[in-house]
Amino acid sequence: MNIKKVFITGVTGYIGGSIASLLIKRGYTVSGLFRKDADADKLKALGILPVKGSLEDAPLLKAESLKADAVIHAADADDPYAVDTFLEALKGTGKTFIYTSGSSILGNKDYGEKNDFVYTEDIPLKPRFEKAHRMEINNHILLAAKNRVRSIIIVPTMIYGEGFGLKKESIQVPMLERVSKEKGAGIYIEKGENIWSNVHIEDLANLYLLALEKAKAGAYYYAENGSSSLKDIAQTISDRMGVKATKSITIDEGVKYFGLEGAYFALASNSICSADKARLELGWAPKYSSIHDFI
Template sequence: MKTVFMTGVTGYIGGSVAVRLLQAGYDVRGLARNEKDFPALKALGIQPVAGTLNDEAIIAAEAAAADAVINTASADNPYVVATILEALAGSGKKFIHTSGSSIAGDKARGGYAATEAFTFIPKNPRLEKAARVAIDRAVLAGGGHYIVICPTMIYGNGLGIKKDSVQVPLLTEAARELGHGVYIGEGENRWSNVHIEDLANLYLLALEQAPSGSFYYAENGIHSLKEIAGAISKSLGFGGKTASITIEEAIHRWGMEGAQFGLGSNSIVSAVAARSLGWLPVHNNLLSTIFHSEHD
């Protein structure tokens, strides 16, 4: 039985991927910071490894001992990635790094920008995303069997100990407080999206079949933030009522990153490469999932 070492197993993506790997017969060892999470991880079948992202020796040793490594802890931590790449150098082992499709973000402040969907890493990303792009490129050029998966707006109940994603819950929390769905500016900006179960399946497929140097966006749908705000409003019993907030209000509420890129930009990408690998996502129902999540 093959062993996969993972970072981020207490998170939404990592926990879901870990459970999917366990279902497929893999052993999963997962870096975990808080001992209070160990019983829940063990209950799922994940073997916790005590440590943090700053524990280079632990990460290096686990990476060297495992049959494959998956990083889902941070798309923006070059130290973790460098440690893993150094530990795996010359081994031929697979390493999957997790990016995020805000690398294709445009800082549109809620406006819609009609652009062709990105199929690969942007050649000229915005300065705010240059560091993340540099990490992605370093992984692909690392000289081993290395792969990058780049999720879009993720939705659905997580399979691990963390059940909630990021963007939709942030908007839901704001809507509850304000009594209506919210979006930034015109709300016409659009995000590609993917269901967490489909995303977890892509990790498994990539682990088993992806060639070295592969880069995969994960998407199976696209919606404007105004549409999402409307679905959230309906789910909370506000009858679909929505209203705009300014980018300044959004920054105050969600911080610069969350406002400008997480919720205010366009992130329009294509999973043509993942589909060419044989990925067959089955969920394409973000809006109805939002509605039913508050009514089940």
């Protein structure tokens, strides 16, 4: 497999930027999609070839797909149009398409209640209807392997740690931290007993590298190395703030702060999975196992 040139969407973001930086260190040539003119020089400084455009620009996406040996889509996980553009462009080429999904597809409306069921890639998913579209996208991508696209899906869990691209912060923990500062203590939704698997951004970027180099067409991997309840995360935030107490907020208050998706699925659901498949098939050996050390 002779992959040298990689085109990345979401390259100004937390995941995409971190993947790009790692690939450049490993000798790959990386180009990346960006929107804001101010980001062009910043990307060049990181060694990334900037490509001005958007996910709505189908001709541009097709052209960049054909220039590259592989495409890593780390932008909008809910956009079927960009996915279809990439898969149509890559059909019959045998080139690699790695897609970034997200483990909220494992969640239900749990309202902060605990459910400690652990998903593996072999367990069929029937997500709630609010998340069903993302599963349809995933299935469409995996089936592209039949059309000679080396399609691969990676499903990150709750990501933590400092990014090494332009964007340094993840999403879920900083969301909690901002509201916790307003409330004067670490916060969680309802009981906060719900559990999320988690993964450090450095380990996640390494998983993308291994998938790029080793994964088979149609491969699907969860990414995790540990888990924590949202109440325990809230306690760590309180500890860092120098206070003992934590605070529960209602699901309705959570919606006001985090939106419907953020409250119900990112912060009040359970999302627990095993990444043993990535460890076994790709030799992935994550180094970090405690989200609490990085809050």
